[in-house]
Amino acid sequence: MARLFLRLIVRPLTADKVRSVLMALAVTLGVAVVVAIDLASDAAAGSFRASMESLTGNSEIEVTATGGIDEALYVKLATLPVALQWTPRLEGYAEVAATRAVVPLIGLDLTQPPPDLKKVDQASSSTDLLADPRSIWASRGLGWKPEQTVRLTINDRTAEYTVRGVFDARDQVIAMDIGAAQQAMGKPARLDRIEASLPRSAPDPAAWIARLRAEVPAGVEVRSRGLAQEQNKKMLTGFRWNLRALSYISLVVGGFLIYNAIAVSVVRRRAEIGIIRALGMTRGQVLTLFLGEAALFGLVGGALGLALGRVMAEGAVKMLGATVEALYVSSRPGEIAFDAAIVAKAFAIGLAASLLAALAPAREASQVAPVEAMARGHRQHQARLHLGRRFAFGLAAVALALFAYRQDAIDGQPVFGYASVFLAVAANAWFMPAAVVAISRLLDGAALRLLGIEGHLAARSLWASVDRTAVLASALATAIAMFVAVGLMVGSFRETVATWMEGQLQADLYLRAAAGGGAGRYPTVSADVPEAIRGIDGVEAIDRFRVYEINYNNKPALLGGGDTSVVRISRRTSFMPGQDRDAILCKMAKGGDHCIVSEPFANKHNVRAGDLLRVPLGGKTATFEVLGIYFDYSSERGYIITDRTTLMRYLPDPAISSLAIYLRPGADAEAVRRRIETATAGRSLAIFSNRSLREEALRIFDRTFAITWALEAVAILVAVLGVAGALLALVIDRRREMALLRFLGAAARQVSRLILCEAALLGLMANAAGLALGYAMSFVLIYVINKQSFGWTMNFHWPVTLLLTALLLIYVATILAALYPARIAARLNPIEVIHEE
């Protein structure tokens, strides 16, 4: 059998090198993308640790509260007659002035440092140095030397700090003594977390948590230390699911092409199969031979895809890391874990995709009877007869896709949404043969008129080889459809965000602390800054906004407080249909226990207007009545917004996260900006104009979707490569026809044009089908997958220029892919070919 495999399968593949390489490349790219995304998303999120998880020691329990904990609670807990070891922590970020890198800054009791900090290069435990508010200890990862002076921006203040010691940690992190940190971060007598290590004699965290809950005031949470990390991971699940689903598109496209390659191989060797069957080969052996051919593509594609995927993962992890950082939580990507599991996965998906795709043609090969091999053209005739049945399958798939479209998420994941997309792709593949026949017929006359006899022959050839054409068109159409669908989704999202920003960002200037912000980082500006700005000439009103990360129903969320009366007059915040914006904001401005929530929050927590939210805040649990749900695209986690006075009642820290400044009509924004800079001299603040803030927001938006476009591009590349390979196979199979045409008076360039016409018509069919399928799929992406994963409502928008340009490029690429096969066709020696028989 091995010898037969070598002779009947491997030898023809080596003889047909270019085509074999193209097919292997299609599987390689498919596998590589899956491997790269798998590795990268694991690195960016799977081995995800929020950057604040540095220097946590061996503690198992943590005590936290929104807005921090009073130091007095630490004193109370530390004096409890229990065998727990307590570590207080203060957490924030410092921006290194020289590099603009944002580094976690952790305040710890350095008189009792955690184990990591004990291995210090130059241990300086002198109490004087600890108490010095300019003393810092740096991790080795920062590359600083003991006694080096470093300029850091913490919140809105920049100052020189001295490195007193370097501790052994690869992460980039700065440590300060807690007292100094409280001063530097502007959090006097506050702590962010208190950690507890359990005694070996009583290591059950649950029992300790239950006991400690009785000791802390309402609004203070006692939980397992890993819980926040788990919640963060969970928050990333939707993002990772969608990315993974997208990464499999290339593999699906590759699958179509393997199907085509094996089907071509079977059609081409029908006579051979007939002969070997007549010589005694069983159906099972024939099946094994052709599945073996697919397995060969799968193995080669798996091995090469693994290597390429590892390389691609480096780039992908940077893109994903930036997205996670921008949208979710301040984190650092972990190492790319290249282990046995990913090796096994690469081979498994390469083999599975190839074998699955090859099953139908291989089965058909096994059913070839020796006499059947003699009648060329018979199979295509049969295929035409099955059009009705395939069309019926397509209709069934559409019905199922519509059913799946209407189903709810399972455990927050849009499983039915993915099923709906998959069914739409399948439906498209089943409709394709009928579409090929219909379009070929429709275009036949036009092709003859516009492209001449070559166009006519191309249309006829595509129609006559309906099976092959349909598979190729399906592969290309699937890639195009995903491109169109994602293009429509991203375009709609972008347009929706831009429109939303139009209403939301009405202020003339925006101000925040210069220390780098980002997801999970909310540096604060001292409370005296807004007061100084309020009196500046040209300033009409200011909206002070403070945001806190909170934990609501075991999911991370955001709590914000702003000057509602200013918002009511100045912004065009839009609410869900039927909700009276003015009435809601008027009521909220009065400072009662009222709130509004953003759409993603409402969707995630199933909240409606009129509901009561119990939110643990400071030392209390607040109960807010939800007055309305507003549209917001700034955070997937979702916002609860109260009036600033309400927030201050629970969390009396007057520092702000950002400031929106409204100018008097006719005021010169640049002049006012200079006045603000003068008034706040000595503070490290970032001031943005309305326009630059919008541009920055859209820049982050575009960067977020860069990986999506990269995945789409690979899927299209796979499809185009596949088309090139398939057209090459077509030339080889139909060389007799090409030679005959030369005998009948065709010039070499006419034969070449015939192949280009076939590519042009194929591209046209794929573009038309891809556009239609993509349009349908975009509804699933926008209204099901996005809605169930992220909770955002988008307004449908056609990014016409982008789509048309991309489709045109794909079309041109398809035709360019046919240049080499066309050249081969034109160079065939007609005498040799015609006398082969």
Add this chain to the structure above:
Amino acid sequence: MTAPALRFDGVAKYYESEGTRVAALDGITLDFAAGRFVALVGRSGCGKSTLLNLAGAMDLPSAGEVWIGGQAASRLSDGQLTALRRHRIGFVFQFFQLMPTLPVVENVELPALLAGLPGAREKALEKLRWVELESLAGRYPHQLSGGQAQRVAIARALVNSPSLLLADEPIGNLDTATGTVVLELLRRAAREQGALVVMATHSHESTQYCDRVVRLRDGHVESAG
């Protein structure tokens, strides 16, 4: 005196095989007049097909000259050779060589369309009528018998009204009765259409339908009839 429809003037054709030169044809000088049905006979490898390829402007001689309708083939450009094939030459093959993707009528009109001639469909139907297969115009090649396929191939070869019809073993794949029908058609093509029909054949019986028999042996003319 009119020029011969086809003329071989000291023609030789050599091939390289494993470093040595092999003569497929050597010193061939032959004249063929229009309206004649000529048989080229000889064993396999005697040079019949090579001679047909040269006559059909599909190949060029290594030495000597092939004159087709008064034009020296080796002096023509690739484009002129293509034009010559389109307008002056028709081919019939042993294995019919119909395009499987096209129905009968489209197979027949194909050379006219490739040549960009007007009224291709009418001409195709006319030729199908001539070979008495008009009723099968809509069928596909796989739906035809061998004899029918070869008659379609003859109709196709004649659609541009060529002055030269070249047939390479046209009955080699047919039974005797069907072969007879095909030979009759080729003879009629010479008589009624005035074309020079040159047929390469193994079959001595088929030569009785021809006006002239040229015998080839090892690349040389054994007898010119």
